[in-house]
Amino acid sequence: MRVSKASEERRQEILDAAMRVFYEKGYEKTSISDIALKLGVAQGLIYRYFKSKEALFDGALENYAGRLAEQMGEAIRDGRTTLREKIMSTQSFIHIEDDDSYYYKIFNSPDKKGVYQKLSLKVAERLVPHVTDAITEEMKLGRLTAVEDPETVASFCVYGQLGILFREDISGLQKAERIRKFVAGQIR
Template structure:
């Protein structure tokens, strides 16, 4: 029996299934047929929404990067907080989400380092304008004294990634290290 679903629902189902199969079998070893089989549909259905496995993967990365970045952007856009208030909210968000992300299993496998770096770059591109704007606002409010907000934004975002992705330390240790560094840079 054929089950008809709304296009956006079906597209998300294909993406979620693909990421699950990628995590289990690996990206290279997974075919569109494998994804369709996991969904109990014909592979033509997957090709109806995505021209190729690569396009499917790139769409998944873009959607996932937006999803992961949204809470950070929401915090950076809030008004009326002190610098310390922003840092506390960002830390709280990180503590509640670290390691619990939707596609964490795929992106954090040792053999998927390149995929993880690709995701990072997309996320950083999404967050960057919001970080620059945030720093400009903090500067106007007299919370920070920096000349080149764009360079500081890049340094903060790109510089914290090795700490965030260090699986050898706890989430609390990550937060502590980043907190100390941020406060030194921004004070």
């Protein structure tokens, strides 16, 4: 008997299986039939969700970026502390990615610098609205008065981190500390 799954559940299952196979065999050596075999489904099912292996990989990148941005957004939306306190005490962009998933291993491996940068840009894109909302809330509460344009400040704070994050000549801890000090200095 054939088992039908909800569309979003099936899509996620395909993405997760693809990432396992990409990790095990490498992106170049992986085919849609390898992914279908891993899932125990027909190739046509995968093509129903993704038109190509490239589209599948891009879907996985989008998915992972969304998960990372949501994790960071949760910390930003926590209303128990001020935005400045959150910046000073919250793990940085670097640390939130510190997991052991296939997604992390593929998107953050040393030979995937371009993929890591693309992932970082997608996370930043999704994170800006969360930071904009947090700045706006701080303004409403009277805790942040020197900001005229919350979206521009949020974009600068989020995208501005990438220049430091992409540097290879300083450690992750140094990157996190530099970012934290700078952003906290801007949010007064």
